[in-house]
Amino acid sequence: MKKMILTIGGSSSKNSINKKLAEYAGSLLKNVEVVNIDLNDFEMPLFSVDVEAEKGYSKATTDLNRIFDKTDGFIISLAEHNGAYSTAFKNTLDWLSRIEGKVWRNRPMLLLSASPGIRGGKSVLDIALGKFPFMGANIIGNMPFPLYAENFKEDEIVNAELKEALVKLVKEFEKVL
Numbered sequence: 110m111k112k113m114i115l116t117i118g119g120s121s122s123k124n125s126i127n128k129k130l131a132e133y134a135g136s137l138l139k140n141v142e143v144v145n146i147d148l149n150d151f152e153m154p155l156f157s158v159d160v161e162a163e164k165g166y167s168k169a170t171t172d173l174n175r176i177f178d179k180t181d182g183f184i185i186s187l188a189e190h191n192g193a194y195s196t197a198f199k200n201t202l203d204w205l206s207r208i209e210g211k212v213w214r215n216r217p218m219l220l221l222s223a224s225p226g227i228r229g230g231k232s233v234l235d236i237a238l239g240k241f242p243f244m245g246a247n248i249i250g251n252m253p254f255p256l257y258a259e260n261f262k263e264d265e266i267v268n269a270e271l272k273e274a275l276v277k278l279v280k281e282f283e284k285v286l
């Protein structure tokens with residue numbers, strides 16, 4: 110049976126550059142079923158222990174948790190908001206972590222970040238590199254993607270060095286699926 114991989118852009122923006130980058134990386138995989146997750150399809154209430162106690166888990170939370178149960182790996186690209194996770198991503202992560210602390214199920218992960226700036230979301234990437242392993246992430250490779258508008262045009266990476274680096278990471282990720 111084909112392996113199933115989720116791509117997730119860590120953002121709720123309609124035109125999320127991170128969603129595009131994660132999906133692009135997923136499109137490089139061969140003989141794998143790639144499921145592209147849009148956080149907008151799993152909108153959750155703002156997490157609080159009170160909402161959790163009063164209302165329990167929303168359908169979006171249990172649905173996404175079930176999808177995470179079935180996946181063989183993750184390609185995540187994180188948006189950076191003020192040096193950290195976007196609110197939408199952190200909210201999703203907080204809800205999911207209440208059902209299963211090992212959110213990432215010890216499955217292989219390719220961890221990316223993209224931003225319009227020169228650092229390519231390196232601050233949020235570093236946060237995730239530090240924290241995700243405690244949440245069951247098996248991070249195979251990581252890469253910040255800088256200057257998105259200059260380097261990614263019309264559904265393609267136009268910077269040869271960045272493309273080569275990403276293709277190499279995807280191959281390494283593919284090997285461990």
Ligand SMILES: Cc1cc2nc3c(=O)[nH]c(=O)nc-3n(C[C@H](O)[C@H](O)[C@H](O)COP(=O)(O)O)c2cc1C
Pocket residue numbers: 118119120121122124125126127128187188189190191192193223224225226228229230
């Ligand atoms: C509230 C806010 C804070 C931001 N902070 C940062 C930042 O700290 N570093 C950065 O590189 N870009 C920052 N940006 C720019 C984002 O990287 C940019 O909006 C990017 O498109 C977000 O990714 P997305 O398109 O996947 O949502 C910020 C944008 C917003 C709206």
